[in-house]
Amino acid sequence: MSPPLPPVPGAAPAAEAPPAYAVPQDVRLWDIFVTFLLIGAISFGGGVVAYLRASLVLKKGWLDEEHFLSALEIAQALPGLNATNMSIIVGDRLRGVAGSIVAFTGMTLPGGSMVLALGVAYAANAHNPYVNAALVGVGAAAVGMLSAVTLQIGHKQLGQMLNVAIIAATVLMVSFLHISLVWVLLTVGPVAVFLFRPRKGDSGEGEGEAS
Amino acid sequence: MNENLSVLGVFSLLSILAVGGGAAVLPETKALVVETHHWLTDDQFRDIYGLGQVVPGPNMLMVIVIGYHVTGFLGALMAFVGFFLPAGAISWAASRVWDHFEGSPWRRSLQQGLAPLVVGLMASGTISIARTAIDGRLTIIIAFAVFAGVYCVKKVNPALLVLGGGLVGLALLSGTGAGMPPN
Numbered sequence: 001m002s003p004p005l006p007p008v009p010g011a012a013p014a015a016e017a018p019p020a021y022a023v024p025q026d027v028r029l030w031d032i033f034v035t036f037l038l039i040g041a042i043s044f045g046g047g048v049v050a051y052l053r054a055s056l057v058l059k060k061g062w063l064d065e066e067h068f069l070s071a072l073e074i075a076q077a078l079p080g081l082n083a084t085n086m087s088i089i090v091g092d093r094l095r096g097v098a099g100s101i102v103a104f105t106g107m108t109l110p111g112g113s114m115v116l117a118l119g120v121a122y123a124a125n126a127h128n129p130y131v132n133a134a135l136v137g138v139g140a141a142a143v144g145m146l147s148a149v150t151l152q153i154g155h156k157q158l159g160q161m162l163n164v165a166i167i168a169a170t171v172l173m174v175s176f177l178h179i180s181l182v183w184v185l186l187t188v189g190p191v192a193v194f195l196f197r198p199r200k201g202d203s204g205e206g207e208g209e210a211s
Numbered sequence: 212m213n214e215n216l217s218v219l220g221v222f223s224l225l226s227i228l229a230v231g232g233g234a235a236v237l238p239e240t241k242a243l244v245v246e247t248h249h250w251l252t253d254d255q256f257r258d259i260y261g262l263g264q265v266v267p268g269p270n271m272l273m274v275i276v277i278g279y280h281v282t283g284f285l286g287a288l289m290a291f292v293g294f295f296l297p298a299g300a301i302s303w304a305a306s307r308v309w310d311h312f313e314g315s316p317w318r319r320s321l322q323q324g325l326a327p328l329v330v331g332l333m334a335s336g337t338i339s340i341a342r343t344a345i346d347g348r349l350t351i352i353i354a355f356a357v358f359a360g361v362y363c364v365k366k367v368n369p370a371l372l373v374l375g376g377g378l379v380g381l382a383l384l385s386g387t388g389a390g391m392p393p394n
Contacts (some may be wrong), residue, residue: 014227044370074306077321080298081269088299089306096350100303108295109219111268116287118262119276130381132339132390137353137380138261139344141373144357145264146234146337151362154330163327170331172341174238175338181228185328189230193324198316
């Protein structure tokens with residue numbers, strides 16, 4: 001047993017680098033489940049990303065901003081809903097496959113069980129005039145909400161002709177020519193990516209995409 | 212049994228096509244569910260989409276109700292598994308290899324190119340719901356009010372506005388037979 005060394009001030013390297021972000025190692029599965037269950041229970045109307053950030057980055061500190069945005073980038077580029085893709089990706093980073101499964105389950109359990117209960121009640125009351133009148137109102141409100149969300153996401157792009165052309169072509173093909181989504185994705189998708197292909201002289205920094 | 216498998220198949224296809232999220236795949240969902248398979252009428256589709264709006268979490272959880280309408284609880288399970296498993300597996304696998312493409316300029320091209328495509332698909336989703344949901348002056352007023360509420364007042368809970376739309380419908384339309392299935 002050597003005697004404990006007294007601390008030597010100034011002996012440590014003076015300018016130690018700030019600790020780099022590392023994925024937390026000891027997050028319990030139960031904790032992951034409960035966190036995503038809460039997000040799944042309180043996130044209404046497509047604002048899931050804001051709830052995810054508040055919970056995962058600010059409250060739990062499981063991800064830093066940069067890793068949160070990189071996970072979000074993956075979730076958005078791939079098929080599937082942002083909310084469930086995020087739960088799967090973040091769960092996987094924290095605890096592997098088991099983390100993915102509990103995060104996804106937590107995310108979908110509250111809304112899924114509620115919508116199923118509503119759906120069963122709806123099927124049993126299909127001829128109730130009050131239920132139908134209320135649902136006409138809900139449907140109209142949903143149109144208002146969908147158009148607001150579409151405009152919120154799209155308004156940044158409306159200033160650029162190329163974006164407007166791609167939006168218009170997509171709407172024309174899907175809504176008016178009734179072309180199957182498979183063909184729209186396979187034709188418009190590659191063309192759009194090609195039109196935004198990397199050019200010489202691009203620094204890789206976004207010129208107007210600060211968000 | 213066959214019908215369960217076809218629910219599973221349809222929603223698995225939609226899962227893979229859901230590039231850009233739920234609203235982007237809405238027109239195709241309606242086309243397959245209403246026009247191709249005749250599982251629901253236009254009005255039922257609008258109603259079930261509305262149910263998805265009033266619960267928390269992703270709106271597209273309403274696929275569970277579509278499955279339930281086709282074959283009951285097993286259908287609900289098929290729709291859920293079909294819609295979430297393929298895309299979930301792809302995300303899971305892709306997130307593990309994604310970082311290898313760090314710094315590739317094509318990643319940015321992919322994002323920039325897909326962004327307007329997704330907005331276009333969302334606009335088409337809005338149009339497909341509007342075609343059945345907008346029917347008469349009152350529905351136009353409700354839609355505009357909710358649009359203004361969500362777009363201009365950022366801090367409002369959208370589910371409350373949607374429920375408000377339901378209450379207005381209940382108060383003003385319940386004597387008119389609006390939304391009733393034809394006999």
